[in-house]
Amino acid sequence: MTSFIFKEKKPILTVHDHSVSPDRRDFLRSSILGFLGSSSLARFGSAIVLGSGIASFTACAPPPKREGKKLVCISFFLLENLAKIIAGDQFEIRCVMPVGADVHTWEPSPKKIMEMLQADAFLFNGAGLETWTGKVIPQLQKRNIPIFEAAKCVTLGGTHLCGHDHAHETHAHENCGHDHACGAGADPHIWLSVRNVKRILVYLAEFFIRLDPARKSKFLANLAAGAAECDALDTEFQAVTSRLENRKLVVTHGAFWYLCRDYGLEQISLEGYSPYSDPSPAQMVKIIDFIRQNQLKVIYATASESTKGAEAAARETGVRLAILHPLGTLSQAQIDSGADYFSVMRENLKALEND
Amino acid sequence: MNPLLEIFQYDFLRSAFLTGTLLAVIIPCIGLTVVLKRLSMIGETLAHTSLAGVTLGLLLGFNPTVCAALYCVLAAFGIELLRKHWPQYAEMAIALILSLGIGLTGVLSSFVTNMASFQSFLFGSLITVTPFELKLVIVLSIIVFSIFLLLYRELFYIAFDEAAARLAGIPVGAVNFLFTLLTAVTISLAARTVGALIVSSLLVIPAAAAMRLGKSYRFTLIFAVIFSVLTMNIGLFVSYFTETQPGGTIVLLQIALLLLILLLTRLRK
Numbered sequence: 227m228t229s230f231i232f233k234e235k236k237p238i239l240t241v242h243d244h245s246v247s248p249d250r251r252d253f254l255r256s257s258i259l260g261f262l263g264s265s266s267l268a269r270f271g272s273a274i275v276l277g278s279g280i281a282s283f284t285a286c287a288p289p290p291k292r293e294g295k296k297l298v299c300i301s302f303f304l305l306e307n308l309a310k311i312i313a314g315d316q317f318e319i320r321c322v323m324p325v326g327a328d329v330h331t332w333e334p335s336p337k338k339i340m341e342m343l344q345a346d347a348f349l350f351n352g353a354g355l356e357t358w359t360g361k362v363i364p365q366l367q368k369r370n371i372p373i374f375e376a377a378k379c380v381t382l383g384g385t386h387l388c389g390h391d392h393a394h395e396t397h398a399h400e401n402c403g404h405d406h407a408c409g410a411g412a413d414p415h416i417w418l419s420v421r422n423v424k425r426i427l428v429y430l431a432e433f434f435i436r437l438d439p440a441r442k443s444k445f446l447a448n449l450a451a452g453a454a455e456c457d458a459l460d461t462e463f464q465a466v467t468s469r470l471e472n473r474k475l476v477v478t479h480g481a482f483w484y485l486c487r488d489y490g491l492e493q494i495s496l497e498g499y500s501p502y503s504d505p506s507p508a509q510m511v512k513i514i515d516f517i518r519q520n521q522l523k524v525i526y527a528t529a530s531e532s533t534k535g536a537e538a539a540a541r542e543t544g545v546r547l548a549i550l551h552p553l554g555t556l557s558q559a560q561i562d563s564g565a566d567y568f569s570v571m572r573e574n575l576k577a578l579e580n581d
Numbered sequence: 582m583n584p585l586l587e588i589f590q591y592d593f594l595r596s597a598f599l600t601g602t603l604l605a606v607i608i609p610c611i612g613l614t615v616v617l618k619r620l621s622m623i624g625e626t627l628a629h630t631s632l633a634g635v636t637l638g639l640l641l642g643f644n645p646t647v648c649a650a651l652y653c654v655l656a657a658f659g660i661e662l663l664r665k666h667w668p669q670y671a672e673m674a675i676a677l678i679l680s681l682g683i684g685l686t687g688v689l690s691s692f693v694t695n696m697a698s699f700q701s702f703l704f705g706s707l708i709t710v711t712p713f714e715l716k717l718v719i720v721l722s723i724i725v726f727s728i729f730l731l732l733y734r735e736l737f738y739i740a741f742d743e744a745a746a747r748l749a750g751i752p753v754g755a756v757n758f759l760f761t762l763l764t765a766v767t768i769s770l771a772a773r774t775v776g777a778l779i780v781s782s783l784l785v786i787p788a789a790a791a792m793r794l795g796k797s798y799r800f801t802l803i804f805a806v807i808f809s810v811l812t813m814n815i816g817l818f819v820s821y822f823t824e825t826q827p828g829g830t831i832v833l834l835q836i837a838l839l840l841l842i843l844l845l846t847r848l849r850k
Binding site: 324326505506507508509510511514534535537538541542 | 588592597693706709711712817820822824826827
């Protein structure tokens with residue numbers, strides 16, 4: 227926990243609702259803190275009090291009124307999962323990205339953009355994960371639709387390197403615009419830290435209460451349950467990772483920086499290997515030599531991506547290939563079997579445990 | 582150890598050299614005929630349209646590799662059929678089939694709910710050739726090479742002038758059918774194994790270089806094969822020592838050598 231450094235946060239939400247005055251906001255915040263009570267959450271809470279300057283858009287045009295529940299549009303699967311933890315069935319929550327789409331490359335259709343423009347709120351991850359939001363957010367802002375950016379809730383870090391070869395992807399990724407991935411930006415996979423997720427839940431609850439103050443007690447009850455589940459998972463991870471002899475995690479996609487930070491592990495990504503690229507022989511040799519020198523027993527491939535490169539390295543060295551799920555997207559089969567954030571993270575934990 | 586031999590202690594590099602060399606022999610054999618028939622772009626086209634086959638396979642629950650090969654065969658026959666409608670513009674048939682394939686992939690892929698399987702059927706790489714793929718390439722090479730030798734005279738006639746070939750008593754329809762089938766299967770399997778870039782350039786660049794050097798059909802063919810085997814192997818070595826992508830390195834080397842040949846033949850005149 228001590229690794230969190232609370233910096234001055236930029237506004238995490240924009241509010242257009244006249245009924246929420248600054249005083250009322252403080253009241254909301256202190257009531258969240260009062261309700262939660264637990265010391266670790268109080269520390270999160272104090273971060274909100276100290277850090278978040280909340281910008282207030284005092285514009286006049288309210289979003290189109292809808293009968294019944296408010297509509298919340300969400301950029302990708304995981305955040306939908308988190309939003310449902312807090313909102314339950316109090317909101318109509320709609321994930322704009324379809325099941326199975328690649329979070330790095332998907333782009334909304336005009337119809338999806340229309341849908342987002344009619345929502346009462348929009349939630350996205352940020353930190354460069356969904357490159358398409360750059361085009362949509364100015365339009366949402368013009369309509370004063372409250373926007374929640376999960377990446378603003380946590381301390382960003384790590385790098386996200388990948389060797390995407392754009393020459394080979396003209397068919398599927400014309401609009402990929404991978405500025406985040408090919409440079410040295412922060413790792414956008416913030417949700418792979420349970421501690422980050424807990425923070426996001428707190429901010430989400432605050433955001434939802436502002437959106438619909440009448441349902442505050444429901445949101446707070448859900449937050450308490452979600453936060454407790456996060457704590458339980460965190461404890462399980464601590465128990466397993468503290469026993470790991472090998473502190474080096476060889477992964478095909480460097481998505482696990484936050485997870486490694488939380489538990490003092492080191493992530494070594496098979497840099498230059500990516501499902502889209504043609505790996506260079508020299509890089510493969512380096513990877514193979516590294517596996518041999520460190521006597522590693524397992525390479526972690528990323529579910530939802532091709533594992534060809536990792537398979538080649540595993541064949542050569544005779545090490546086991548295990549799957550870590552980055553949770554950027556779930557397949558239909560996983561959804562049908564009722565998988566959610568916690569169940570998939572526990573699968574990841576099991577993969578680590580068998581190391 | 583000699584650094585040049587050092588790299589052969591890795592299985593994956595041995596597979597890369599073997600796979601690369603085999604393909605470097607058979608693809609230019611097909612390539613010369615393809616170029617002479619004005620179908621140079623068929624490699625890129627079939628490699629990309631086979632994605633439609635992958636998507637269909639995933640949607641219908643059939644083996645995507647088989648579906649891709651089948652779709653490639655259909656697309657190749659589509660090109661054969663269409664090019665007869667515009668005899669002077671064979672490349673137009675290729676553009677039409679390419680558009681159809683990519684359009685179909687674009688529409689169908691939005692129904693695919695498991696991107697992992699989709700991506701693993703996209704283009705391969707010389708570096709990640711599996712033992713199964715290597716066996717597949719060996720079998721394919723034997724089949725393609727023997728059919729090519731058997732039909733050597735027939736293909737030679739047809740490549741230059743279909744009408745004259747028909748007059749010479751060659752069963753043009755049957756030979757074309759077999760050749761189209763062979764081309765489609767080779768391109769789709771090779772693209773899945775080593776990537777579309779290597780396949781489409783092996784099809785054209787060696788033939789282009791050899792056409793500047795060879796005075797006869799036979800010598801042009803031999804030059805093309807020597808050119809492609811040489812650039813394939815040197816390119817793989819270079820890509821190891823310069824830490825660059827093998828596909829790109831091999832293609833750049835081929836283009837450089839092609840330019841050198843153009844320059845030399847120019848000077849000799």
